[in-house]
Amino acid sequence: MSSNNRPLSPHLDVYRLPLSALLSVVHRGTGAALSIGTIALVYWLMALAGGESSFSTAQAFMGSVLGRLMLFGWTFALFFHLSNGIRHLFWDAGYGFEKETVKTSSFIVLAAAGFLTLLVWIVAFTFTAGV
Amino acid sequence: MSLRSPLGTAKGLGSAKEGLHHWWTQRVTAIALIPLTVWFAFKVAVLSQSDYQTVLECIGSPWSAALIVSLIVAAFYHAALGMQVIFEDYIGHKAVRVGAIMATNLLLFLLGAAAIIAVIRIALGG
Numbered sequence: 496m497s498s499n500n501r502p503l504s505p506h507l508d509v510y511r512l513p514l515s516a517l518l519s520v521v522h523r524g525t526g527a528a529l530s531i532g533t534i535a536l537v538y539w540l541m542a543l544a545g546g547e548s549s550f551s552t553a554q555a556f557m558g559s560v561l562g563r564l565m566l567f568g569w570t571f572a573l574f575f576h577l578s579n580g581i582r583h584l585f586w587d588a589g590y591g592f593e594k595e596t597v598k599t600s601s602f603i604v605l606a607a608a609g610f611l612t613l614l615v616w617i618v619a620f621t622f623t624a625g626v
Numbered sequence: 627m628s629l630r631s632p633l634g635t636a637k638g639l640g641s642a643k644e645g646l647h648h649w650w651t652q653r654v655t656a657i658a659l660i661p662l663t664v665w666f667a668f669k670v671a672v673l674s675q676s677d678y679q680t681v682l683e684c685i686g687s688p689w690s691a692a693l694i695v696s697l698i699v700a701a702f703y704h705a706a707l708g709m710q711v712i713f714e715d716y717i718g719h720k721a722v723r724v725g726a727i728m729a730t731n732l733l734l735f736l737l738g739a740a741a742i743i744a745v746i747r748i749a750l751g752g
Contacts, residue, residue, distance in 0.1 A: 527712060530705040530734070537737050540694075540744035543685060547678045557674075570667065577663060580656055587653060611664075619671035625680030 514601045522579045525572040532569050570615055575608040648707060655704040662697040682748060691749035695742055702738035706731050 512520075542553035556562045582600050585591045591600055669690075673681045684690060709730045717723035 523712060526705075526708045530709055530730075533701065533705060533734070533737055533741075536698075537741045537744070540685075540741050540748070543681060544744040544747040550678050550681070573663060573667065577660065581660065584653065584656065615667050615671045618668055619674045622672050623675040624672045624684060625676045 515597050518579055518601055518604060522576060522583075525576040528572050529569075529576060532572065535565070535569060567612070567616070571608060571612045574611040574615075575604070578604045578607040578611070648710075652704060652707045655700045655707070658696070658700040659704060662693060662700060665693065666697055685745070686748040686751065688749065691745050694745050698738055698741045698745070702734045702741075706734045709734070 539553055539557070542549045557566060582591070582604055585600075591597065669684065673684055676684070685694065710727050713723055713726045713730070717726055
């Protein structure tokens with residue numbers, strides 16, 4: 496009996512990942528990155544609780560070029576994981592599994608993540624509470 | 627139509643041998659985090675150039691502190707559940723896997739506790 500016609504599982508090295516598969520990997524990656532990124536949240540809250548001098552040290556770091564780059568990555572990871580997470584909730588409820596729908600929702604997830612990231616940074620540079 | 631076998635339905639256990647709780651809790655925390663993270667991200671954005679007193683008052687006001695503590699609980703719980711799945715998928719060696727999950731849980735608990743203590747101290751003006 497010939498076994499040549501048996502279906503093969505996709506060999507990842509030669510298989511061009513569809514966008515949805517790529518976003519799935521990025522979802523997991525951003526989830527892990529955000530777990531590590533909680534350290535930044537704890538640091539900022541601890542600095543604020545510690546008093547004015549520790550807070551100004553934290554603000555100076557967050558406002559530096561390196562700090563801003565890290566925060567930019569942080570906010571994009573957050574908004575990507577949020578947008579794609581909402582798509583996952585639709586999937587969990589049983590909606591949106593058609594091939595074309597998945598393609599469209601992939602682009603919506605990327606657009607929403609990009610839009611929210613830009614919006615939060617525009618807000619950060621435009622509005623300042625208390626001054 | 628249920629995809630579960632009659633025996634599986636009776637025992638209520640999936641391949642993880644512990645039922646639905648992990649999966650369900652991850653969804654509940656995910657839903658809680660949708661409004662909480664959006665609110666917090668934009669709150670911090672507005673405060674990013676503010677002076678110390680303004681930030682202290684905005685983070686430490688009662689409702690704000692309550693929402694941030696809720697955010698911290700949901701976020702760290704969600705992170706612990708998510709990291710557990712990643713370790714379960716990629717670490718084949720059982721002792722290493724269990725050790726990694728346990729270490730991550732303890733570390734995330736400590737970080738979450740620290741964040742909550744900070745918020746309480748800010749809120750109570752200590």
